[in-house]
Amino acid sequence: MISIPEEVLNLLQHSRFPVAFTGAGISVESGIPPFRGPGGIWNKYDPEILDISYFLKYPEESWKQIRKMFYEVIEKARPNPAHYALAEMENQGRLKGIITQNIDNLHQKAGNKKVVEYHGNTRDVVCLECGKKYPLLQISFEQLPPRCPQCGGLLKPDFVFFGEPIPADAALQAEEWMKNTDLLLVIGTSGVVVPASLLPYTAKQYGAKIVEVNLYPSEYTNRISDYFLQGKASEILPALI
């Protein structure tokens, strides 16, 4: 049985503006491998595949890899108890929102409404010529790379590649929540990819308490985490909520 320190339960109980910041670790038990650490995607694939300059140079190859790396895995994935715990917390009016680095749409599938997708999502694709967005499921992959039905332009997954900016609305909303939160749950993230990984430091600067949930220590653990709940998110979060 997971034991949660009394102070953490108190913090949760009395928090005025709790926010969650999630990374790949929260979806590992939904069958989606993390990027780093044991079983990490970057142990098998070269991160260059997700670099925007590589995509523009080799769109066909990039699409082939991305479909294997993400789409095949994500379409089979279902929310796990960690996702449902955060949805329950929002239902109880005790979670102001989630900022996720994940592109797997599992927070929304679990029922959360207030989700900032800091790295975009895999639900849609966007035309690099005319900017039109299409649901991924509408696009045929007979020919690679997929082309815009409207203008024939190159279609790109609607998630943020390395070298691309964070969507402005996501960045603004995340910044605002980091300046207002008094309790930030940092869940399943190694804290190494900027600018996303800087968000918890902003929350700390503005006086938030940081409760970290991770299987292993992260960049945050000995720097800004006030509490480090070590273990699987799918066991710890239900115990927290």
Ligand code: APR
């Ligand atoms: N429960 C909780 N934490 C877990 C679990 C689990 N079951 N399994 C793994 N973890 C933790 C790992 O210890 C690690 O700290 O989840 C974290 C996963 O780290 P990363 O794979 O680096 O994922 P993330 O931090 O989300 O990566 C950030 O990097 O490649 C880019 O854009 C990509 O959004 C991603 C960004």
